[in-house]
Amino acid sequence: MKPSFKLDAHPRRSHPPLSSPPAGYFDRLPSQIMARLPQAEARDTAAGGGWLGFLSPALRTGLASVAVLGGFAASFYMSGTPQLVPATASTASLDAVPRTELVGYLLTSGAHVESADLAVLTAAHPGIAKDFLHASEAELNEVLDSQPSEELTYL
């Protein structure tokens, strides 16, 4: 008959006969663990984060996402509208002023009309020159050719 195994009769060990961890393992382990610890500053910030500290992590993440998206939306609307408003507003406001008053203002204020002003005017009213400029294409080219063409003009 096979003898029955008795645990009490077996030599007792402090742990199973497993291979030892690599040499120096317990010397390295503390530094590895210390490197994995969350920073104390971060923990203090999270703990003392005021009302945010009472929110769950998922809620905090959601709130941050909404804030970022809201920021993008706000910056989009705020940067988009100023480009449209000045052109239409300035044109509309000038249109509302009677022409005689405009002429009187230009003659008495000493303001100089520059090329840039004319460029804005023709951009707002493309056919504005037809009323007073009765010149053929050949005549325009002749006048332009007679102008001095200094290099500085193109710089």
Added chain:
Amino acid sequence: MEDHEILLKFQDPASRSLAFNQLVRKYQSKVYWHVRKMVIDHADADDLTQDVFVKVWKHLENFRQDAALFTWIYRIATNECLNFLGSKRRKFLLPLTDVGAELAAKIQADPAIAGDEIELKLQQAILRLPDKQRLVFNLRYYDEMPYEQMAEVTGTSVGALKASYHHAVKKVEDYVTRNTDD
């Protein structure tokens, strides 16, 4: 350094890291072997031991000292082991015996046990126990931990632990008797 000194220094932010380093050095070997006996593989034991101490760091401020420090650390380590083995089983949809067989294969491949047939059968028998019963067996047989302390670690009554250990010993003895040559 005594536990109460470690805890006192841990409360001071200036000496917190130093105190925790002392704590790790004091208990790392015990925690490692407690975990290693449960998961067998060194790499798994290494990961879990680190996880245990990171959790200790996170919760040590709230440690109420109604139990000994090491009992508390043992409880964290025990929960980590049971969670690890449970998640492994769920991940691979393995029944209880297959995880035991996997651990038994690992221990059979371990050079430290080569040539000792009785010891090998004993380890195989232990690894066939359900996780919680194996934990009870390890705490009592290898660590020789008093039942009262085991009750604090596992959150189980002393009577239930005694019964669990008694059944575990019977299972182990039966397995070794049946599976060894004359």
